[in-house]
Amino acid sequence: MQIAVLTFDGFNELDSFMPAALFNRLRPKGWQAHITSPTASVTSMNGVVVQAQQPLAFAATADAVVIGSGINTRAIATDPAVLAALRLDPGRQVIASQCSGALVLAALGLLAGVPACTDLTTRPWLEQAGVAVLDTPFAAHGNIATAGGCLAAQYLAAWMIARLASVADARDVLHYVAPVGEKQAHVDHAINVITPFLGAA
Amino acid sequence: MQIAVLTFDGFNELDSFMPAALFNRLRPKGWQAHITSPTASVTSMNGVVVQAQQPLAFAATADAVVIGSGINTRAIATDPAVLAALRLDPGRQVIASQCSGALVLAALGLLAGVPACTDLTTRPWLEQAGVAVLDTPFAAHGNIATAGGCLAAQYLAAWMIARLASVADARDVLHYVAPVGEKQAHVDHAINVITPFLGAA
Numbered sequence: 001m002q003i004a005v006l007t008f009d010g011f012n013e014l015d016s017f018m019p020a021a022l023f024n025r026l027r028p029k030g031w032q033a034h035i036t037s038p039t040a041s042v043t044s045m046n047g048v049v050v051q052a053q054q055p056l057a058f059a060a061t062a063d064a065v066v067i068g069s070g071i072n073t074r075a076i077a078t079d080p081a082v083l084a085a086l087r088l089d090p091g092r093q094v095i096a097s098q099c100s101g102a103l104v105l106a107a108l109g110l111l112a113g114v115p116a117c118t119d120l121t122t123r124p125w126l127e128q129a130g131v132a133v134l135d136t137p138f139a140a141h142g143n144i145a146t147a148g149g150c151l152a153a154q155y156l157a158a159w160m161i162a163r164l165a166s167v168a169d170a171r172d173v174l175h176y177v178a179p180v181g182e183k184q185a186h187v188d189h190a191i192n193v194i195t196p197f198l199g200a201a
Numbered sequence: 202m203q204i205a206v207l208t209f210d211g212f213n214e215l216d217s218f219m220p221a222a223l224f225n226r227l228r229p230k231g232w233q234a235h236i237t238s239p240t241a242s243v244t245s246m247n248g249v250v251v252q253a254q255q256p257l258a259f260a261a262t263a264d265a266v267v268i269g270s271g272i273n274t275r276a277i278a279t280d281p282a283v284l285a286a287l288r289l290d291p292g293r294q295v296i297a298s299q300c301s302g303a304l305v306l307a308a309l310g311l312l313a314g315v316p317a318c319t320d321l322t323t324r325p326w327l328e329q330a331g332v333a334v335l336d337t338p339f340a341a342h343g344n345i346a347t348a349g350g351c352l353a354a355q356y357l358a359a360w361m362i363a364r365l366a367s368v369a370d371a372r373d374v375l376h377y378v379a380p381v382g383e384k385q386a387h388v389d390h391a392i393n394v395i396t397p398f399l400g401a402a
Binding site: 014021024118134135150154176178182183 | 221234
C-alpha cells in the first residue's frame with residue numbers, strides 16, 4: 001500500500017505528518033506513506049524545510065492519496081500545472097483531503113454533489129466553490145474522504161487504514177498514538193467517528 | 202518566547218511537530234518554536250529529512266525546551282557529547298519531554314525524585330533509570346514536565362502556553378487544532394488534563 005501525502009510550500013505540519021506517521025505504523029505490513037511534493041524540498045508555514053520523498057507524479061500511481069493543507073492551498077487549487085500533474089482516479093484510488101486540501105479536491109471536480117469537511121478558515125472558500133460544508137470532523141463518500149481540523153487527520157488516517165487494511169489495524173495504530181491513560185477511550189471515540197463511513201465500499 | 206524542540210535522527214514526527222506547530226500558533230505574540238538538532242539535517246524514523254532550524258547549542262539559550270522522541274533516544278541519552286551540549290537550566294527554563302525524551306531528562310538528572318510520563322515502549326527503560334512512571338498522559342513538577350503517547354504532545358504544549366502566556370491562549374491554540382464539531386469538548390478535556398499542574402509555579 002503506497003500512499004502519497006501531498007505536501008506543498010506553506011504546508012501545515014500536522015496535516016501532512018499526522019496521516020503520514022499513522023500510515024507508516026503499518027510498514028511491517030507493507031504500507032508506506034511518502035511526503036509528495038512538486039519541488040525537491042518544501043517549506044512549511046512555520047519555516048520548516050522538508051525534503052520531498054516523491055515527486056508530484058507519484059500521486060497518479062499511489063494506491064491512496066491524502067491532500068494536505070497549508071497557507072497556499074487557495075493558489076495551489078487554481079494552479080493548472082499542479083492540477084494537471086495530479087491525475088487522480090477515484091475509481092482506483094482512495095483519496096482524502098485534510099482541511100484546505102478540500103479546495104484541491106473541489107478544483108479536480110471530485111466533490112461534485114458531495115458534502116465535505118474542512119477547517120473553519122477554509123469553509124467560506126469551499127462554499128464559494130459550490131461545496132456543502134459539514135459541521136463534523138470527517139466524512140467519506142465512496143472513495144473520497146474529507147476531514148476538518150488538524151487533529152481530525154487521525155480520523156482520516158484511521159478510516160483509510162480500516163478501509164484498506166482492517167478495523168483492527170486502525171485500532172492498533174490509534175492505540176499507539178493516543179495519550180497514555182486515555183488510550184481505550186481515544187480509540188473508541190475515533191472508531192465511532194469513522195464507523196458510519198465504513199459501510200458498503 | 203523562543204522554544205527549542207530537540208529533534209534527533211530517528212525522530213518521531215508527531216512528537217516534534219505537534220508541539221512546534223502549536224507553539225508557532227502564537228507567532229503573532231512573539232513565540233517561535235525551532236526544530237533544534239545536533240546536525241544540519243535530521244532524518245525521521247520514517248525517512249523524512251528535515252533541515253534543523255537551530256543547532257543543539259540553542260537549547261541553552263531558549264526560554265523553553267521540548268525534548269522530542271524517536272527510535273534512537275536510548276543511545277542519545279547516553280551520548281556524552283549531546284548531554285554536555287544541552288546545558289539546560291530548570292531554574293530559568295521550562296523543560297518538557299515527549300515520550301522517550303524522558304530518558305534524556307533522566308540522564309540529565311532532571312527527574313530525580315520526580316514521577317514522570319512516557320510512552321508504553323519507553324516505560325521499562327525509564328523505570329530502569331530509576332524513575333517512577335505514571336499511568337497518565339501528562340505531569341509537571343515545577344518547571345519540568347513529561348508527556349506520554351504522541352497525541353499527549355498537545356497537553357504538553359498547552360501546559361507550556363498556559364504557563365508562559367495564558368490559559369486563554371492555550372484554549373485558543375487547542376481550539377484551532379481540534380477536530381471540527383468537537384472543538385469545545387476537545388479543548389475542555391485538554392484544559393482539565395493540565396489544570397492540576399497550573400498551580401503555584
